[in-house]
Amino acid sequence: MDDLKLLREMRSDVGSAPPATLARGREKVMAKVQASPKPATQPKPTVTPIRFRRRVLFASAAAALLVGGIVVADVVRPGGPGATAEAAEVLNNAAAATIRTSDPVVGPGQYLKIDMKSLVGSGGQASDGSEVNWQETTNSQMYVPADRAGEWVWNRLPRMILDSASEEAKALAAELRKAQETRPEGQPALVGILRAPGGAFYGNEPTVIIGTPLKEAASLPRDPRALLDLIYERTKGAGKSADSEAFVTIADGLRTGVVPADLRAALYQAAALIPGVTVTDRHAMIDGRTGIAIGIASSDGVTGSNIVIDPASGVVIGEQSVLLKDYPGYPAGTVTTWTSLRTSVVDSAP
Structure with a gap:
């Protein structure tokens, strides 16, 4: 649930909050939210070309547009045999570990705290018209009550x-951060504390997958094939690849931190049925923690979207976007964005 995942969720991109960000990402939503009128002489925010397609999972300004208008059509089934044998083994083992690992017990008056930290790309235009790019971190905490x-x-x-x-980047980033913290009247604040009954930030309740709010998670099938078919159905026509859309939708659901264990297990097993899903790194590190990265390449083969799993517990450590081909200024193998997820039970909220 980064500012978003929660938006995102984010959904993170999300959220992540899957949206299609759910639909095309936290970054597109944030770019629009952050855009505010400025004198022509001041730097103007721009969107950098490298983005992980993380979708908004919670509190997205775009969420309302995505949960409506779902059309039931012929399911686009994968044409191949599913994930590689290695990836399927990791995912099925994670599903089994998830069932064995109990969900955190949140007692009356307590909260499930979901800590999100992300590395994202940002950019802007300097006064001379040149483009300036940089990376920065975002931090947020979501407090989910027992009820x-x-x-x-x-x-x-x-x-x-x-x-x-x-x-130069630091100076421009400071200007943008100041604008972020002092929003014009009537525009939503991007920094600070928000409160919302049922997690309906900005009027949009949290979702598990497109079309299914968190409160209706019990209605989703636990059979992996039936669940994957439903995901293909609801993401039909979104993005350039049905398989990558299905994988990102599953990743978005997993990283919310609030999906019950039996559904998390079904999501892992559903991911194991998607063609093109592979083990990309058995020692992937995100924010100081190491896990196994499972991912799928974009349709153009330029980037890969990964979820990183703790194989012992089946817990999602986070997710990342990795360049699979050289990009100006970034060699293949560069992790362009990542989001880490940590959950705990606390006695109070801010």
């Missing part, structure tokens, strides 16, 4: 540019 119909609390912290960025 999920109660008040959820979302604490969003300011973005922080990496120390490795150029001085």
Whole structure:
């Protein structure tokens, strides 16, 4: 649930909050939200070309557009045999571990705290018209009450540019951050604490997959094939690849941090049925934690979308986007964005 995943969720891209971001990503939504009128002489925010298609899972301004208008049509089934044998083994083992690992017990008055940290790309235009790009981190915490119909609390912290960025980038990022923290009247704040009954931030309740709100998670099939067919049906026509759309939708659901264990297991097993899903890294590190990365390449083969799983517990550590081909300024293998997820039970919320 990054500012989004939660938006995203995000959904993270999300959220992540899957949206299709759910639909095309937290970054597109955030780019629109962040755009505010400025004098022509001031730098203008731009969207950098490298983005992980993370979708908004919670509180997305685009969510309302996506949960409506779902058309039931012929299911687009994968044409191949499913994930590689190695990936299927990892995913099925994660499903089994998920069932063995109990969900956190949140007692009356307590909260499930979902800590999200992301590395994202940002950019802007300098006063001389040149493009300046940099990477920065985002942090947010979602507090989900034991009674999920109660008040959820979302604490969003300011973005922080990496120390490795150029001085020019740091100066431009500071201007954008100031604009982010002082929104014009009538525009939603991007930093600070939000509260919403049932997690319906910005009027949109949290979802598990497109068309199914969190409160109706029990209605989703636990049979992996039936669940995957439903996902293909609801993402029909979105994106350039039915298989990558299905995988990203599953990743978005897994990283919410609030999906019950039996459904998480079914999502893992459904992912094991998607052609093109492979083990991309057995020692992937996100924010200091190591797990196995399972992913799928984009239809153009330029980027790969991965979820990183702790094989012992079946818990999703996070997700990442990796360049599969060289890109100007970025060699193949570069992790362009990542999001880490940590959950805990706490006695209070801000």
